[in-house]
Amino acid sequence: MIKVTVPASTANIGPGFDSLGLALNLYNTYEFEEIENGIIIEGCIEEYCNENNLVYKSFKTVADKIGRSFNGLKINMETQIPVSRGLGSSSACIVGGVFGANALFNGNLSKDELFKIAVEIEGHPDNIAPAVYGGLTASLVDDDVPYYVHYEISEKILFCALIPDFETSTSEARKLLPQMVSLDDAIYNVSRIAALLKSLEAGDFNMIKMSLKDKLHQAYRRNLIHEYDEVEKICMENNSVVMFISGSGPTLMNIIENSDFTKAINNSIIELKHKWEIKFLNVDKNGVLVEK
Structure with missing residues (x-):
């Protein structure tokens, strides 16, 4: 059996649209085991307990690339990363499947090669890079080949995510953006x-x-996020250094100087119409972890 642990990620980070990404200490864990036949997926909603599951599809992509066929596969999922909240849940699924197949079938693909495959599946590297390598990354694609650069981040910097009880669609959020900018x-x-x-x-x-x-994306995407202005006001009044949209939203991320911030905003946040989960987070420096 193979166990793969993948961190959450926040992308864009203000001006770094489609480029910057940061891994955070919120994790999805996937266990892979070859079985006699069929597909068994545990820890997932029934709708995706089949071959359309993104973890499974990513797993099979790598299995095909390394020339390994299989009659059956069991996947057990333990997920902390909320779906469709701008915290890299799809990237975590892809990275989990890609690294899981390479490990289970003793593939010889390197981390960089698996990174490239994961980006091919996802379509962009901004969440994939931190999920794979950990920490703060800047990524780009040149001639269909993804590249990344790793940056250090001060341990003084802390994060507080405000995760609402509603979703936003990445594709819908992208449609709001202008095709031309000044x-x-x-x-x-x-x-x-x-x-x-x-x-x-x-x-x-x-x-x-x-x-x-x-000035490229947040002014447009904030309109999809219910109670954005109210949340921003609460955070600023309680000494948030700055608030930004995580990925395409709706999670709103704060950079803070100390963890007391999470307690300070609680009474005001719970008075809002929507439920906002307050989650104190640190940077994950390791990225994907594979255990046999």
């Missing part, structure tokens, strides 16, 4: 990405607050 808006984001990466490394909260601003 030169001024492009410069606004590019200049802030460089400053943001250095300030995250240094733990410079003042610079983080200035450089995490964005």
